[in-house]
Amino acid sequence: MGPMPDRREKILAVSAELFATKGVASTTVRDIGEAADVFSGSLYHHFKSKNAIVAELLTRYMNDIQRRFAEVVERSQSPQEVLRGLILETLVIIEQHPHPTAIYQNDRRYLRDNGLLEPVDHASRSVREYWMTAIRAGVADGSLRDDIPAEVFYRSVRDSLWASMHWPIRGGYSTGEFADLLTRLFFGGFATER
Template identity: 80%
Template sequence: MEDALSPTPERREKILAISAELFAAKGIAATTVRDIGEAAGVFSGSLYHHFKSKNAIVTEILGDLMNDVHRRFARVAEHTRTPRETLQGLIRETLVTIDQHPHATAIYQNDRQYLRDNGLLEPVDSASRGVRDYWMTAIRAGIADGSLRDDIPAEIFYRSVRDSLWATMHWPIRRGYSTPEFADLLAKLFFEGFAARRD
């Protein structure tokens, strides 16, 4: 056990990673500062040199998740030429984000009541509304240029795609596909449906 009186970025990142894993596995409420300290190999009191509270750790974990989503989506929007390319990129990058932040994703999905009760949900939901703008801009552009159908409200398409993508972290079959393969399959389903083609 080491005393973290001299905080370092590496130790801080280690604490964040271990905390995220514990929160995802046990729930935030059931995870104590002592649990985190023991798993991170530091005295629990020393954690306060890095973070003001357990909830401050949660805030940073979820903030990192949302910042990464924004960075990825901004890059997609900047480097794609058509609405369909943009939407395919958003699908792919959502799956990559889930792959790279599995614990933060689980916290956001499974511990919403704790987040709400502790005033931690609104900042994440606010960031999510910014993420929504990327989707809606591309969907509306696709409707406007005729590449997407106009008889289904954009909001329904957006919510169907978004919720399906984030739910895939619970699908047992997910591990049977690489992220690019899985992204391609879902994009094909969303854009072309499941009905057999009849030429």
């Protein structure tokens, strides 16, 4: 194995950062080549198009989320433990994959218009199932309340987690501390017990 895989990884890393900061539509193959120190022609040796780079970044991203969520389910003993794990892993994913996270969140129109959103949305639906399965199991075993629809709980948690990457206070907490705070808020609410 020579420098080829390294060059391919460098192209992916550089592209991810450019897409996240400039937007996918505004990033050209020339931009990527210059940033990765690769001629455009040689770049096409690794990827047939800019969209092929985007597709690979998002596929790796979604595969990592699926792998992490499957591990959470595997090691958890209860629905609440699964949900705690999913909350933590989502925050870890945002932290470890800031560029694909930004691409997925900020460039949805580009992804949709270029046929790149459907594969990601398909993977995203199976990620959603990890949440919904745990929530329904918690309602069924009585550990979670049944007077709030599972879908409302799921979307509230999911949207809060993804939005938190933009919160100015986010940097004041470690990932574990922040996951713990949000878990306590979602499971316990904000009102004191009377």
